[in-house]
Amino acid sequence: MGPVDVAIVGAGFAGLTAARELSAAGLSVRVLEARDRVGGRTLNADIGDGKVVEMGGQWIGPGQDRIAKLAVDGGVGTFPTYYEGEHLTRLGDGVLRRHAEPFPPLEPAFQLALDDALAELGRLADAVVLERPWETPGAEQLDGQTLESWMRDNVPEDAPRDLLRFALEAIQTTPAGELSVLNTVVHIKASNGFDSMMSVAGGAQQDRFHGGSQLIALKIAEALGDAVMLRAPVRLIQPHRDGVRLESDASSVEARRAIVALPPMLGGRVAYDPPLPAERDGLMQRVPHGSVIRSTSSTTSPSGARTTSPRRRSCRGNPCRSPWTTRRRTDRRACWWGSSRRSGRGTSAV
Numbered sequence: 001m002g003p004v005d006v007a008i009v010g011a012g013f014a015g016l017t018a019a020r021e022l023s024a025a026g027l028s029v030r031v032l033e034a035r036d037r038v039g040g041r042t043l044n045a046d047i048g049d050g051k052v053v054e055m056g057g058q059w060i061g062p063g064q065d066r067i068a069k070l071a072v073d074g075g076v077g078t079f080p081t082y083y084e085g086e087h088l089t090r091l092g093d094g095v096l097r098r099h100a101e102p103f104p105p106l107e108p109a110f111q112l113a114l115d116d117a118l119a120e121l122g123r124l125a126d127a128v129v130l131e132r133p134w135e136t137p138g139a140e141q142l143d144g145q146t147l148e149s150w151m152r153d154n155v156p157e158d159a160p161r162d163l164l165r166f167a168l169e170a171i172q173t174t175p176a177g178e179l180s181v182l183n184t185v186v187h188i189k190a191s192n193g194f195d196s197m198m199s200v201a202g203g204a205q206q207d208r209f210h211g212g213s214q215l216i217a218l219k220i221a222e223a224l225g226d227a228v229m230l231r232a233p234v235r236l237i238q239p240h241r242d243g244v245r246l247e248s249d250a251s252s253v254e255a256r257r258a259i260v261a262l263p264p265m266l267g268g269r270v271a272y273d274p275p276l277p278a279e280r281d282g283l284m285q286r287v288p289h290g291s292v293i294r295s296t297s298s299t300t301s302p303s304g305a306r307t308t309s310p311r312r313r314s315c316r317g318n319p320c321r322s323p324w325t326t327r328r329r330t331d332r333r334a335c336w337w338g339s340s341r342r343s344g345r346g347t348s349a350v
């Protein structure tokens with residue numbers, strides 16, 4: 001196998017997109033993927049009748065222009081997320097609240113505390129320098145405080161704090177004690193604001209992909225053909241002549257350049273010769289994955305039958321604080337919920 005211009009480690013969306021663009025620019029590429037499939041954190045699961053549900057990334061909303069373009073180029077259309085019915089929420093006080101809006105109604109004083117906290121997070125998010133977050137005014141201080149301690153300082157009551165914690169942990173899939181305030185406000189800014197980040201219509205959960213999100217990755221890989229090597233976990237990247245050599249379980253690949261398109265933690269498990277600079281190495285050891293349990297089931301309940309399905313749920317302790325959505329089901333559907341790593345509990349679905 002001859003040398004290529006660029007070798008790419010990982011066939012998730014980042015790696016495949018890099019390969020697609022370099023290839024379009026006339027460079028030769030080879031993508032080395034550890035698993036026996038492409039798509040990384042997107043994965044379609046077959047539920048029969050030619051239908052799939054996603055076990056990883058699933059939604060697309062306004063502002064996600066790059067993935068939208070990849071979908072259009074691959075001929076993959078979208079459809080609105082099914083979102084009808086009411087939410088049922090039980091906070092720490094044990095009261096079951098039924099509501100149409102995503103957030104449950106709170107007592108006026110609690111509502112005021114929540115509104116104030118959201119306004120303050122919005123103000124901090126407005127000041128974020130999105131392309132260079134470290135240049136955000138007060139970045140060091142914001143990065144030196146956890147979201148949990150910020151909430152304790154800024155949200156005086158339990159109920160609004162619990163609700164805010166639930167919402168932010170569910171979206172970021174990481175306990176508030178392990179998130180910095182800077183990370184949170186960058187996320188909010190990148191999502192065009194808290195409301196957009198949390199919303200279905202007009203927000204980040206607005207649409208889904210016909211055929212499942214992984215289909216887009218499969219189409220890109222198909223177009224790249226033999227340039228994508230599966231079952232090829234890269235173990236070592238080292239200098240070779242004017243470029244690099246990548247040693248994988250499948251074979252070694254020589255290239256002028258390499259792109260490592262891995263989540264930081266996995267990037268840190270590849271050996272580099274010479275070693276990466278200490279700061280980069282340290283970063284890769286200290287940026288853990290969020291952790292989500294996704295459970296999906298399908299039902300063929302009779303047309304119009306009333307069922308209750310969990311959407312997103314966080315069970316970090318009893319009582320469970322979770323929005324539940326009551327829906328009318330007319331055909332086979334599926335739902336999921338995620339929980340932060342500390343929950344350590346089982347999964348449940350429709």
Ligand SMILES: Cc1cc2nc3c(=O)[nH]c(=O)nc-3n(C[C@H](O)[C@H](O)[C@H](O)COP(=O)(O)OP(=O)(O)OC[C@H]3O[C@@H](n4cnc5c(N)ncnc54)[C@H](O)[C@@H]3O)c2cc1C
Pocket residue numbers: 009010011012013014015032033034035038039040041042055056057058059060232233234235261262263266270292294
């Ligand atoms: C449950 C869940 C729900 C999500 N929901 C959404 C959503 O609704 N909307 C949204 O926009 N995003 C969502 N995301 C996030 C989105 O899926 C990810 O941001 C995106 O897929 C990451 O792509 P990536 O290419 O950066 O990394 P990955 O997809 O992680 O790709 C990395 C690839 O590298 C491979 N690899 C690892 N180590 C090696 C090695 N040593 N050698 C070779 N290959 C290796 C892996 O197998 C993998 O294929 C969700 C994620 C999860 C997990």
